[in-house]
Amino acid sequence: MKYSLKFILSPILISFVLIASSCSGNTNQTTGSDQKTNYNEQSSSSTASQPGLKPPILPDAKLTPGDTLDVTKEDICVSGYSKKVRDVPQAVKEQAYKEYGITQREPGEYEVDHLISLEIGGSNSIKNLWPESYRTEPWNAHTKDKLENKLHEMICSGQIDIKTAQHEIATNWIDAYKKYVQEQPGSTSLNGNSKENGSAKANPSSAKNTGTNRQPAVNNSSTSIASNTTGVIIGNKNSHIYHLPNCPDYDKVSQKNRVEFQSAKDAEAAGYRLAGNCRQK
Numbered sequence: 001m002k003y004s005l006k007f008i009l010s011p012i013l014i015s016f017v018l019i020a021s022s023c024s025g026n027t028n029q030t031t032g033s034d035q036k037t038n039y040n041e042q043s044s045s046s047t048a049s050q051p052g053l054k055p056p057i058l059p060d061a062k063l064t065p066g067d068t069l070d071v072t073k074e075d076i077c078v079s080g081y082s083k084k085v086r087d088v089p090q091a092v093k094e095q096a097y098k099e100y101g102i103t104q105r106e107p108g109e110y111e112v113d114h115l116i117s118l119e120i121g122g123s124n125s126i127k128n129l130w131p132e133s134y135r136t137e138p139w140n141a142h143t144k145d146k147l148e149n150k151l152h153e154m155i156c157s158g159q160i161d162i163k164t165a166q167h168e169i170a171t172n173w174i175d176a177y178k179k180y181v182q183e184q185p186g187s188t189s190l191n192g193n194s195k196e197n198g199s200a201k202a203n204p205s206s207a208k209n210t211g212t213n214r215q216p217a218v219n220n221s222s223t224s225i226a227s228n229t230t231g232v233i234i235g236n237k238n239s240h241i242y243h244l245p246n247c248p249d250y251d252k253v254s255q256k257n258r259v260e261f262q263s264a265k266d267a268e269a270a271g272y273r274l275a276g277n278c279r280q281k
Contacts, residue, residue, distance in 0.1 A: 050104040055133035057140075058172065059115055063099050066116045066170030067128040075121075077156040082118040083238070088129065088256070096129045107260040108270040109134060111141050111237065115173070116166050117148040120155060134270045138185040139174055142271050146185075147177040154180065233261040235272045242267040247278040 075081060093112040097103075102110070113132040116122030132141045151165040168176040177185075231245035237257045242264070243250040261267040264274065 049106045049109055050102060053102065053104075055102075055110070055136055056100060056130065057133075057136055058174065059130035059132075060100070064115050064130040065127055066166070067123040067125040068116055068121050068166055069123045071121045071162075073155055073162050076119060076152070076162070085118055086124070086256075088112065088124050090256075092124075092126055092129065095126055097131050099126075100131050102131050105131075107262065108235065108266055108272075111259075113141060113144065116170050117152075119148055119152040120165050120169070121162055122166070139177075143177065143185045144173055147173060147181055150181050151176075233264060233267055235259040235261055235267055235270070240272050241275050242272040243275050244278050247275050249275060249277065 069085065096112045097105070097110075110131045110133055112129050114122040114124070115128050115130060118124075122128050132144065134141050147169065151160065151169060154160040155162050155165055168179070233242050233244060234250055234253050235242040235258070236253045237259050242261060243253065244264075261270070261272070268274075
């Protein structure tokens with residue numbers, strides 16, 4: 001009887017060991033989706049003012065799939081095109097912040113950006129808008145501006161068709177940046193030039209072209225001027241120039257292009273520079 005039980009139980013035990021070994025092996029496998037780079041987990045230098053919030057580096061595809069206007073290469077390559085079509089009311093911007101759970105923000109911390117930029121045919125629809133941080137490093141609003149400039153240049157010079165450019169930036173703007181500009185911001189560009197030189201703009205009068213290729217730098221003389229100035233500092237989102245309360249153009253920045261900063265340091269950290277006609281009183 002003992003031998004009968006032994007022969008019956010042995011196959012059962014062997015089967016159990018094989019099944020357990022197979023399960024253990026499966027738990028160590030990595031799925032293809034796990035191997036994909038999650039850029040939204042790479043906001044290494046993010047300093048969001050809202051506690052517990054990690055600013056989105058890539059937009060949520062369900063909230064912001066991208067949207068375009070019915071325009072052609074001939075339309076977007078005309079000087080002043082972006083400025084002519086730009087129309088995003090503040091209420092729509094607030095809706096974009098709400099959809100992404102951003103209930104607290106500081107002046108100059110975000111911009112409500114067009115995923116497919118206006119200069120390559122994007123629309124002002126909420127489906128094409130998302131809050132993009134200026135503070136996340138290295139992937140932020142300034143970096144994306146360089147890609148937008150590069151794609152616009154390539155469309156207008158016939159190096160890429162407009163539909164392809166729109167698809168690339170809407171699918172994953174960081175991958176598009178690596179493909180068309182350079183592997184990492186600040187590294188050697190694809191054409192051999194260094195420090196973003198490959199993203200110079202073919203159409204300098206387009207709304208996002210002005211000032212977006214400048215690297216943020218603290219100008220000691222401008223900071224010295226501003227240190228003796230009190231009051232809110234006004235920046236222009238199109239030109240990336242800021243004005244002190246004693247500047248001649250302080251009150252001339254339109255509401256839709258207006259952004260406020262608490263100090264010159266904050267403005268310059270966000271990539272803005274002091275207006276040339278500002279002088280210390």
